[in-house]
Amino acid sequence: MRPCEFHDLGLxxxxxxxxxxxxxxxRRKAGEIPDQLLIVEHPHxxxxxxxxxxxxxxxxxxxxRRAGIAFVHTNRxxxxxxxxxxxxxxxxxxxxxxxxRDVVAYVRGIEQVIIDTLAGFDxxxxxxxxxxxVWVNGAKVCAIGVHISRWVTSHGFALNVDTNLSYFQYIVxxxxxxxxxxxxxxxxxxxxxxxxxxxxxxxxQYFGLEMVSPVLTY
Amino acid sequence: MIDVVMPQMGESIVEGTLTRWLKKxxxxxxxxxxxxxxxTDKVDTEIPxxxxxxxxxxxVEEGKTVGINTVVGRIxxxxxxxxVGPSAQIDAGGASASPEEQAPAPSRMAAEARPTPVPPPxxxxxxxxxxQPPGPAAPAAQASQxxxxxxxxxxxxxxxxxxREYNIDLKQVRGxxxxxRITKQDMENYMAQQAARTVASVTAPSYSQPAAYSAPPxxxxxxxxxxxxxxxxxxxxxxxxxxKARVEPMSGMRQKIAEHMVFSKRTSAHVTxxxxxxxxxxxxxxxxxxxAFQQRYGFSLTYLPFVARAAGAALRQYPxxxxxxxxxxxxxxxEINLGIAVALENGLIVPVIRNADxxxxxxxxxxxxxxxxxxxxxxxxxxxxxxxxxxxxxxxSFGSLFATPVINQPQVAILGVGSVEKAPVVIxxxxxxxxxxxxxxxxxxRLIDGAIGxxxxxxxxxxxxxxxxxxx
Numbered sequence: 202m203r204p205c206e207f208h209d210l211g212l213x214x215x216x217x218x219x220x221x222x223x224x225x226x227x228r229r230k231a232g233e234i235p236d237q238l239l240i241v242e243h244p245h246x247x248x249x250x251x252x253x254x255x256x257x258x259x260x261x262x263x264x265x266r267r268a269g270i271a272f273v274h275t276n277r278x279x280x281x282x283x284x285x286x287x288x289x290x291x292x293x294x295x296x297x298x299x300x301x302r303d304v305v306a307y308v309r310g311i312e313q314v315i316i317d318t319l320a321g322f323d324x325x326x327x328x329x330x331x332x333x334x335v336w337v338n339g340a341k342v343c344a345i346g347v348h349i350s351r352w353v354t355s356h357g358f359a360l361n362v363d364t365n366l367s368y369f370q371y372i373v374x375x376x377x378x379x380x381x382x383x384x385x386x387x388x389x390x391x392x393x394x395x396x397x398x399x400x401x402x403x404x405x406q407y408f409g410l411e412m413v414s415p416v417l418t419y
Numbered sequence: 420m421i422d423v424v425m426p427q428m429g430e431s432i433v434e435g436t437l438t439r440w441l442k443k444x445x446x447x448x449x450x451x452x453x454x455x456x457x458x459t460d461k462v463d464t465e466i467p468x469x470x471x472x473x474x475x476x477x478x479v480e481e482g483k484t485v486g487i488n489t490v491v492g493r494i495x496x497x498x499x500x501x502x503v504g505p506s507a508q509i510d511a512g513g514a515s516a517s518p519e520e521q522a523p524a525p526s527r528m529a530a531e532a533r534p535t536p537v538p539p540p541x542x543x544x545x546x547x548x549x550x551q552p553p554g555p556a557a558p559a560a561q562a563s564q565x566x567x568x569x570x571x572x573x574x575x576x577x578x579x580x581x582x583r584e585y586n587i588d589l590k591q592v593r594g595x596x597x598x599x600r601i602t603k604q605d606m607e608n609y610m611a612q613q614a615a616r617t618v619a620s621v622t623a624p625s626y627s628q629p630a631a632y633s634a635p636p637x638x639x640x641x642x643x644x645x646x647x648x649x650x651x652x653x654x655x656x657x658x659x660x661x662x663k664a665r666v667e668p669m670s671g672m673r674q675k676i677a678e679h680m681v682f683s684k685r686t687s688a689h690v691t692x693x694x695x696x697x698x699x700x701x702x703x704x705x706x707x708x709x710x711a712f713q714q715r716y717g718f719s720l721t722y723l724p725f726v727a728r729a730a731g732a733a734l735r736q737y738p739x740x741x742x743x744x745x746x747x748x749x750x751x752x753x754e755i756n757l758g759i760a761v762a763l764e765n766g767l768i769v770p771v772i773r774n775a776d777x778x779x780x781x782x783x784x785x786x787x788x789x790x791x792x793x794x795x796x797x798x799x800x801x802x803x804x805x806x807x808x809x810x811x812x813x814x815x816s817f818g819s820l821f822a823t824p825v826i827n828q829p830q831v832a833i834l835g836v837g838s839v840e841k842a843p844v845v846i847x848x849x850x851x852x853x854x855x856x857x858x859x860x861x862x863x864x865r866l867i868d869g870a871i872g873x874x875x876x877x878x879x880x881x882x883x884x885x886x887x888x889x890x891x
Binding site for chain 2: 204207208209211235250251252276277278279298301302303304305306307308333345346347348349350351394397398401412413
């Protein structure tokens with residue numbers, strides 16, 4: 202099995218995590234490191250994808266500033282989204298040439314990992330035709346947006362565990378006027394750590410990876 | 420001229436939306452430099468330039484969706500046309516003689532003389548958003564229809580030239596371009612591989628495929644009995660009686676350890692202080708409860724949980740040893756999460772006892788046994804090796820008196836425990852036999868001064884020498 206390094210970065214700013222991603226992507230391209238799964242929790246931030254539409258921003262910068270929400274233009278696919286406490290944000294840095302050279306299959310794979318993860322907490326989730334992400338009864342529980350450079354992935358997914366969903370009021374998530382939900386809203390009492398553990402397992406299994414942790418010291 | 424095509428980003432993908440040109444017509448571009456971006460189903464992909472040269476033509480404008488293999492632009496490999504952006508476009512409409520066969524001036528004159536440039540077929544895709552069928556786009560007016568039995572996809576003049584010059588059978592070259600098309604990079608990789616094979620180097624070449632990351636050797640996942648790691652594909656090693664040395668690639672884990680150690684040495688100002696600790700009280704307590712402990716809990720009682728317990732208490736007294744440095748900030752960790760270094764067959768790992776200061780001797784010993792057992796059978800969960808705030812390493816179990824451990828980044832200190840041995844000790848001018856042990860604390864002098872390091876270690880020593888807590 203191919204190894205995949207797991208890093209739980211804890212609470213980290215969006216730009217800090219983005220810089221780390223870019224560094225890992227370059228090192229992955231150079232073959233210096235194996236695949237990576239970075240898990241992080243962001244402070245309140247609204248991010249706009251490369252092909253996002255500003256009309257999906259419902260709040261002006263002044264309102265965001267007063268609400269303590271950062272705003273970042275980023276280079277992932279997809280439209281606008283929100284990240285904040287209570288969300289598990291996952292950034293897989295994978296060389297798809299070692300899995301499948303198929304970006305759509307990759308996105309479907311991420312969806313499957315989240316669906317499998319949620320099934321472990323008795324949440325029946327699925328896909329919605331034409332709307333990438335993971336959905337439960339017509340509400341989005343996990344958003345996906347990916348960037349690829351020379352088959353190496355970055356950005357990824359954001360799973361709402363016990364996110365304060367009211368923050369989504371500032372945007373039209375991904376440009377879709379559909380509701381968002383969270384595991385907590387769906388009745389799960391799972392903790393962040395439990396979800397991460399299961400998610401890591403599902404991720405490793407789906408992509409045929411062996412999760413390794415950075416090895417430490419003497 | 421090199422055609423730049425819409426790549427196929429997956430089996431079922433027949434089209435892509437060109438969302439952004441990262442270069443303008445007339446710009447110079449290096450090979451592999453990001454040239455444009457495409458978007459497919461929430462995935463934005465950066466497409467590198469297939470060649471170095473001038474972006475002569477932009478044939479598909481931003482926002483258009485075109486079928487795969489559609490020519491979206493052209494690159495003039497001969498930098499000669501620099502500064503003639505607009506006229507280069509006319510050039511591109513004509514037959515694509517390879518640049519090296521093209522005497523620049525006359526050919527451009529010829530091209531300009533043409534009344535209407537032949538439009539590249541790909542432009543038709545601009546008229547419609549309808550997907551184009553997969554497979555190579557209709558061949559551009561190329562003088563290459565004779566070479567029918569060539570590998571998949573049209574070949575660029577450069578690839579042809581390389582094949583001719585280096586006498587390469589193109590059928591042996593694996594194409595990684597759109598639709599299996601052979602790129603210059605593929606040719607270079609192929610040549611490098613051939614060269615490596617010829618040299619018969621014993622090191623596994625990981626030139627194009629990053630196979631360097633074979634699974635770490637400890638992995639004996641029962642579900643995957645077969646699947647030997649990549650080194651199996653190495654050329655045979657020289658015979659034992661002939662070789663003066665043996666070359667073996669490092670395992671992934673070894674590489675990580677190497678990287679981490681050097682990183683730590685580079686990051687922290689390591690200083691080690693050593694204190695001598697009288698463990699007699701602890702040793703007596705251990706002797707007294709050993710059998711009962713084993714019987715009641717199913718595992719033996721070692722010295723390590725005593726040291727862990729004392730360290731936890733001392734860390735509460737000196738929180739700066741339970742901290743890390745971030746830029747110019749000191750991060751004081753409220754939880755005491757003790758990393759315990761565990762030696763593996765071919766490496767080591769440091770699983771973490773969370774909130775170690777809240778556990779008693781039984782709880783600590785249980786955690787140590789559990790984590791080290793699962794570390795050796797490689798069953799640790801990822802979060803069990805994350806988030807340590809201070810580490811303990813027990814080299815005494817291998818007979819070492821004391822050592823100078825390396826700090827486990829991003830922590831700022833690590834406590835090393837030497838072996839506990841009976842020794843003659845002078846107490847009140849009398850010689851006594853005591854169970855002695857050296858504790859070695861390595862601390863990061865960037866943050867911790869010697870006085871604090873020694874006060875902390877003295878505190879650990881004091882707790883151990885005056886052990887009063889009940890065990891069972």
